[in-house]
Amino acid sequence: MIxxxxxxxxxxxxxxxxxxxxxxxxxxxxxxxxDRETNFYMLGTMGxxxxxxxxxxxxxDKKVVVIDGDGSVLTNLGTLPTIANNVTDxxxxxxxxxxxxxxxxxxxxxAGMKTSLTEVARACGCxxxxxxxxxxxxxxxxxxxxxxxxxxxxxxxxSGNVKVPVITRDPVNIRDxxxxxxxx
Amino acid sequence: MDxxxxxxxxxxxxxxxxxxxxxxxxLGDVIEAVEAHPAIYHIxxxxxxxxxxxxxxxxxxxxxxxxxxQNTAIGVTINTLVTLTQFYRMPLPMLISYRGxxxxxxxxxxxxxxxxxxxxxxxxxxxYHFHKEEDVEEFDKILKYTFTCxxxxxxxxxxxxxxxx
Numbered sequence: 010m011i012x013x014x015x016x017x018x019x020x021x022x023x024x025x026x027x028x029x030x031x032x033x034x035x036x037x038x039x040x041x042x043x044d045r046e047t048n049f050y051m052l053g054t055m056g057x058x059x060x061x062x063x064x065x066x067x068x069x070d071k072k073v074v075v076i077d078g079d080g081s082v083l084t085n086l087g088t089l090p091t092i093a094n095n096v097t098d099x100x101x102x103x104x105x106x107x108x109x110x111x112x113x114x115x116x117x118x119x120a121g122m123k124t125s126l127t128e129v130a131r132a133c134g135c136x137x138x139x140x141x142x143x144x145x146x147x148x149x150x151x152x153x154x155x156x157x158x159x160x161x162x163x164x165x166x167x168s169g170n171v172k173v174p175v176i177t178r179d180p181v182n183i184r185d186x187x188x189x190x191x192x193x
Numbered sequence: 194m195d196x197x198x199x200x201x202x203x204x205x206x207x208x209x210x211x212x213x214x215x216x217x218x219x220l221g222d223v224i225e226a227v228e229a230h231p232a233i234y235h236i237x238x239x240x241x242x243x244x245x246x247x248x249x250x251x252x253x254x255x256x257x258x259x260x261x262x263q264n265t266a267i268g269v270t271i272n273t274l275v276t277l278t279q280f281y282r283m284p285l286p287m288l289i290s291y292r293g294x295x296x297x298x299x300x301x302x303x304x305x306x307x308x309x310x311x312x313x314x315x316x317x318x319x320x321y322h323f324h325k326e327e328d329v330e331e332f333d334k335i336l337k338y339t340f341t342c343x344x345x346x347x348x349x350x351x352x353x354x355x356x357x358x
Contacts, residue, residue, distance in 0.1 A: 029250070049253065051277075052276070052280065053272075053275075053276030053277065053280060054242075054246070054272065054273050054276045054277040056242070056243075056246075057242065057243065057245075057246030057249070057273065057277065058246075059246075060238075060243050060244075060246030060247045060249075060250065061246045061247070061249050061250040061253075061277075062250060063247060063250060064211070064236075064246065064247035064248060064249060064250025064251035064252075064253075064254065064258070065250035065251065065253055065254040066250070066254070067211070067234060067236070067247075067250075067251060067254070068211060068250065068251040068252075068253075068254025068255055068256040069254040069255055069256075085240075085242075085243055085246075087238070087239030087240050087243050088239075088243055088246075090239060091236065091237075091238060091239060091243065091247070095236055180280045180281045180282075181281060181282045183281070184253065184281040184282070184283070187253060188253050188255075191253060191254060191255065192255065
């Protein structure tokens with residue numbers, strides 16, 4: 010299973026929640042599969058999806074799902090201690106771990122080699138860390154949302170991409186639409 | 194009221210309730226005052242770009258955020274300022290210790306100080322420079338201005354303002 014296949018199966022599970030989509034293909038794929046006003050699309054700024062999602066979850070009560078990637082978490086590895094030490098039970102961080110920088114041409118990441126982001130997250134103090142296959146991920150996200158416990162899910166999928174159009178919606182429009190959905 | 198208390202009281206009066214910090218010796222007292230205030234959620238960040246991500250999320254969640262950091266962080270955060278804070282048009286007061294100015298004991302700090310204002314100008318970031326203690330009187334207006342214009346705004350605070358460190 011590759012990321013776009015996972016996102017197709019995940020879309021109905023997260024449809025009623027606030028979703029922060031990582032830069033590049035994760036945003037483009039979610040935009041193509043199920044564009045919703047409850048989705049925030051990152052158009053730049055690699056690495057900060059988990060931080061944006063954490064700030065959002067701490068600032069209000071609705072549940073927040075962050076669709077992040079192994080490469081982006083490695084870019085902003087300092088995010089994991091911050092998450093661990095600022096627990097908010099409306100926060101689910103899904104790390105789609107395909108062991109590669111998908112948006113830039115599937116160059117390998119260290120997460121596909123010796124480094125286990127699951128173990129890193131645990132070592133940083135995150136209390137609920139689940140590692141699962143892509144096939145088991147929608148159920149794991151559903152359980153995390155139902156469980157009311159801040160959860161980190163590391164979803165092991167294969168590297169690979171589908172063709173998908175870039176997002177042309179204006180960033181201020183993305184943000185404004187999303188903020189209306191947060192307030193609704 | 195000392196400058197740190199004044200700054201924190203202006204934050205609270207302007208409904209700034211989510212503050213991320215990366216420490217600097219000059220900012221020790223104000224960070225302590227932020228941590229102590231019950232109306233502020235203080236979330237230390239490991240790096241300033243991470244902190245700006247937290248602030249972006251908090252803003253979209255309905256809170257007014259701010260970041261407290263050193264001027265060396267300008268070098269860390271240019272991409273985030275441009276592609277997140279400015280591109281999505283979000284407000285962000287940045288209370289910045291202006292290291293490398295008069296009174297600086299660490300030579301290396303001067304290397305970033307000489308670029309600080311030029312970089313902020315290049316980024317079209319409104320910039321204020323607190324040098325004397327009474328300059329803090331403008332802080333309240335700067336916060337109001339920041340949340341009116343939805344931009345990152347820099348407040349550089351030098352060693353003379355903090356009376357050394």
